[in-house]
Amino acid sequence: MDLKKRLAQLDRLSRRPVSMGNPSNPHAQQDPAVLASNRLATIAELGLRESASSVGTVWSREYRDILSDPGNPLPDLREFFSRPIDFEADPREILFLDTETTGLAGGTGTIPFLVGVSWWEKGGMTTRQYFLPEPGHESAMLHELSVLAAGFRIVVTFNGASFDLPLLRTRARLNRLDDPLAELVVWDLLVPARRLYGNRLPDCRQQTLEREVCDLRRAEGDIEGSRIPQVWFDFLATGQGGLLSRVMTHNHRDMVGMGRLFILVAEAARSLDQGVDSTEKLDWLDGWALGRICERRRDTDLALACLGFSVVAAPRHGSRGLGDPRFLADALRILKRGGDWLLVERIINDGLSAGVDEPWLHREAAILYEHRLGEWPKALDHALKSGEDHRVTRLRRLLDESTS
Secondary structure (H helix, E strand, O other): OOHHHHHHHHHHHHHOOOOOOOOOOOOOOOOHHHHHHHHHHHHHHOOOEEEEEOOEEEEEEEEEEOOOOOOOOOOOOEOOEOOOOOOOOOHHHEEEEEEEEOOOOOOOOOOEEEEEEEEEEOOEEEEEEEEOOOHHHHHHHHHHHHHHHOOOOEEEEOOOOOOHHHHHHHHHHHOOOOOOOOOOEEEEOHHHHHHHHOOOOOOOOHHHHHHHOOOOOOOOOOOOHHHHHHHHHHHHHHOOOOOHHHHHHHHHHHHHHHHHHHHHHHHHHHHHHOOHHHHHHOOHHHHHHHHHHHHHHOOHHHHHHHHHHHHHHOOOOOOOHHHOHHHHHHHHHHHHHHOOHHHHHHHHHHHHHOOOOOHHHHHHHHHHHHHHOOOHHHHHHHHHHHOOHHHHHHHHHHHHHHHO
16 A cells, blocks of 8 residues: 555544444444444453553553563673664663554654553563554654653664654654654664574564574464554554454564564673683584674684684585685685684685685685795686686796796
8 A cells, every 4th residue: 555545544544434334344434432432442452551641641551571681781782783882781771662553664654553662670571562542642652652761771673773763753753742762772683683693594584583593483363564554444444453452462572572682682792792712602603693793893803713613613515604605705804814824725625625616715715825825836726717817927927937
């Protein structure tokens, strides 16, 4: 549904319920009294609590999950997230956030009708969901979110830095309010997810990460994300809950999933805080990922330790391990900084044996043999395979001069 049609539907459903219709038809117009009665019944069924704020009425619901925080203080998360912080973070200062909306287009025509927020307290995780029973109460919901957010320093989302947060900022402006999350440092879990698990998973969607990394399985009662916008439009039309309970379950599971994923990210960061000795406990894929993060931090010693372990533990045959050009390239780039040229030679040869017979690898070999090991015949052989004419010419001249 494009933006124009979505706005037209929203306007029709929320402003002109003036005649009796068929309640089983989501698009039928309802008598105002029947619509109001249905909405009140649905709100009660969903367990939503009504509270008054300084700018209007807010409806919310809370959950409590047994999920301990990752420890205080948090480990050094530089280069796990793209936004650094200049303070020692307490996990109780983190606010997790996820929205359910009328679409994914963003902009002024998209409304967040359910905002989930979670935080750690008293040994567990509390989740609160703010629900919008009709668009006219949006300003009150955003105001309450702003009041809550004032007690935190960091907001954590999953792919929300490019959608949820800009959307809430836009909705606040349209309601003549300040951005409710403007003062919080933004950490998006998609960034460390890609850096830690992007080389081992088919994708880094949240549910993929929950299943493959967090060992979480979503049971019955969930709903596909693509169906969520229409559920709210149906509620506006009839006042009946329909699949709203599943939408709230979906949002709650997203919040818990983010909490579990954050704990794993913190555990990975804490392993780096423990130093070189911790690298011996890593899977080769973990060593690869953490080595790249250490490289971004400019921590050469730890990057060398991580990649050194990975090279030893990685498979030697097939398309994984040293048969994966991406891993091979990262290993060579980082381990060359250690100056162990015999190790570099062994990695190149293992890569060639594993089937990575590519010009860039022969070029690495040619450079190694010419400039580091002084074995010009081998350097010439690889230069010919890499297609570098200028290097071939120079090596032939050097070989001729050495035999003359």
